[in-house]
Amino acid sequence: MTKKITSDFDQDAYPRDLKGYGGNPPKANWPGGAKIAVQFVLNIEEGAENSVIHGDGQSERFLSDVLGTPEFNNRHQSIESAFEYGSRVGVWRVLDVFKEYGLPITTFTCAAAAEKTPHIIERVLEDGHEIASHGLRWITYQDMYRETERAHVQAATKIFDRMLGGQPLGWYTGRDSPNTRELVAEQGGYIYDSDSYADELPYWLNVKVEDGSSIVRKPHLVIPYTLETNDMRFTSSPGFTNAEPFYQYLKDSFDTLYEEGADTPKMLTIGLHCRIIGRAGRITALKQFLKYITSKPDVWVCRRDEIAKHWYENHPATADNSADWM
16 A cells, blocks of 8 residues: 655745646547657757857857867867868758658747858758757857847847748747746747756646736746757767767667656657757768667658647647746
8 A cells, every 4th residue: 555645845935836746647549559759850050159349248168069068258270170070061961861760840049140151951852851949049048138138029020020931930049037928928929938857748838927917827838848859968978979979879768768668658858959960970870870779660750840739739738737937
C-alpha cells in the first residue's frame, strides 16, 4: 500500500511547477501512431549577436568556437568571423543535408539576422521549413527594462510580418527574462513559445496579459526546447570534441524515447546552429543520425508549428491541464 505523504509547504503560492504531468503524461497521439516526434531546430543568429557595430557596449562571448573569450568594448574580429562562418558556409551545408533527406525543420531566426540575410530566409522558405521568431537580437534580456523588451518583441514581430507577409507562429528568445513570456502572450498571434527546458511534451500555462486597463489570464502553449541534445555542447567545456560522441548521445536519447514511445510517445528536440554543426568535422554526426532515424518505422519528423497545431487539436487547454504561470 502506497503511503500518502503530506507537506506543509504552500505549493499554490510557489511560482514554479515542479510536478508537471506527475508521472502520468498524456498520450500524445502523434500522427500515424508515431512512437516519437523528432523536431530539429536550426538557430539563425548571425548578424544579431552582441557587437559594438550593433550599438552594444561589448562584444559577444557566447556560443562560438572562440572559447573562454572575454567581452571587449570594441569589435571582436575573431568572434565576428566565427559567426560569419554560419551565414557564409554552415547554413548551406545544413540546409542541403535536410533537403537531401526531405525532412522539415524549424528555424529559430532572429529578426535582426533575417534582415541582414534575406537570401537565407528565401532558401528556408523554399525548402518548406518553419520560421519561428528568435526575438529581435541574440542578446540577453535578463536585466532589460520591461518596456524596452516589449519594444523589441514588437519590432521583431513587425520585421517578420513585413518580410514573410505574416508574423511567425512560434517564439523563442533563449536568453530570456522574467517578463518575456507575458510580453509574447500580450503581443498576440504567437501560438506557442519554447522558452522552457522543463519537459518532453508540450504543456499549457495560464499567462497574465494586459487587456486594456485590466490583467487577465489566457491559455498559452509551451513546447520545450533543449540545451543537451544540442550542438552547443561543442562550444562548452567539458563538451563534445568530435562528431562521434554527439551522434551517440543523440542516438541514445532517440532509442530511449523510441522504446518508451510504444506506451507513452514523447518528443525529442535537437538544437543546431549554423556556425557549429555546419562545420565539416561535425556535420557527419547529423548525417549519421538522420540516416539512423529514417531507417525506423513510426517516427514523425516535423516542424514545431505542426506539434503546436496537433496539441491544440488533440490536447486543448482545460482547467485541469493549465497551471497559472507567475
